[in-house]
Amino acid sequence: MTKLSVNVNKIATLRNARGGDVPNLMKMSKDIEKFGAQGITIHPRPDERHIRYQDAHDLKRVVTTELNIEGNPIKKFVDLVLEVKPEQVTLVPDAIDAITSNAGWDTIKNKDFLKEVITEFKRNNIRTSIFVDPVLKMIEGAKETGTDRIELYTEEFATEYDKGNMAAVKSYTYAAVLASDLDIGINAGHDLSLKNIRFFKEEVPNLLEVSIGHALITESLYMGIETVIKSYLEKLS
Template sequence: MTRLSVNINKIATLRNSRGGNNPNVVNVALDCERFGAQGITVHPRPDERHIRYQDVLDLKKVVTTEFNIEGNPDARFIELVTRVRPEQVTLVPDAVDAITSNAGWDTLTHRAHLTDLVKRFKDLGIRVSIFVDADERMVEGAKEVGTDRIELYTEPYATHYAEDRAAAVAPFVKAAQVANKLGLGLNAGHDLSLENLRYFQQAIPGLLEVSIGHALISDALYFGLENTIQLYLKQLEE
């Protein structure tokens, strides 16, 4: 079964909009685990507009499932991950002013930089995943830098799912096949939802984990958090 990691950034966004500590990010993470999530994902950004660096430190003390920290590996991010030592770090090439992640790494152009980062984190016992587009060349490049896994950037799939889901998923299937052949673990995330998740999971060979935040938290406004997590888990059943 593909594992579900819940991205709790949107919980922090809601908290920060009003000040104080409501909703409590740590408590929500614990609830997500209690309701069946198999991992917790956070994506701290330099301006701390949602997850704060202190949140990451607080979460490390209590999260008992897989803790995944994703983000652009600037100096502060590297220091944070080095200090926290999560089960997984996902490297994402976010611009400082990006609203959300919008592209994967060019693993060929940034080969030397990524190779150094991957080694640094793996030497600390942290599993490394690199965020990539569904491009076979980028998957092959990811293998060359030594990463354990890749995370496929699925926004293009989600965007075109309604008009032609077979065509939308096709490049992701090819990228996954290359990853499997090369021995890379396979994650996926961005704009996966109750509408498009099952088809994606069934089409992608060897999908180990999905990281879902915005859609899941939005659905929880209508269905409740516990029920929503169960609905997502059901989509991932073999």
């Protein structure tokens, strides 16, 4: 079964909108695990507009499944990850002012930088994953960095799926096959939803984990978060 890690950034955004502690991020994260999710993902950004750096420390104490911290490996982020020591770190090439992630790494151009950062995280027993587009040469480049996993950036798939272009998944299929051949684990995330997750799971082999936040929280406004999580788990099984 592909594991579901729930990105709780949007819960933090809602909390921060009123300046208080409602909804309580720790309680919500524990409830999400109780409802069946197998991980919690956070993506702290330098301006802390949603997840705060302190949230990472607090979540490490309450998450009982898997804590995945995503972000651009600037010094502040690297220091945070080494302090918290989550089960997994996902490296994303975000600009400082990015609204959301919008591209994978050029693993060839950034090989030496990524290799240095990944080596440090692995030295601290933190599983590493890097955000990549479904481009075969970038998968090959990822192998050279020493990463444990890749996370396939799925926005293009989701956009094309909505247009009825089912063939858009093929590049992800080929990328996953190559990653498996290279002994790299496969994660995926960005704009995956209840509408497209089953098809993606069926077409992409050896998918270990998906990280879903925006769609899942939006769907929960209509259906309730417990119902939504159980629906994802059913589609991923």
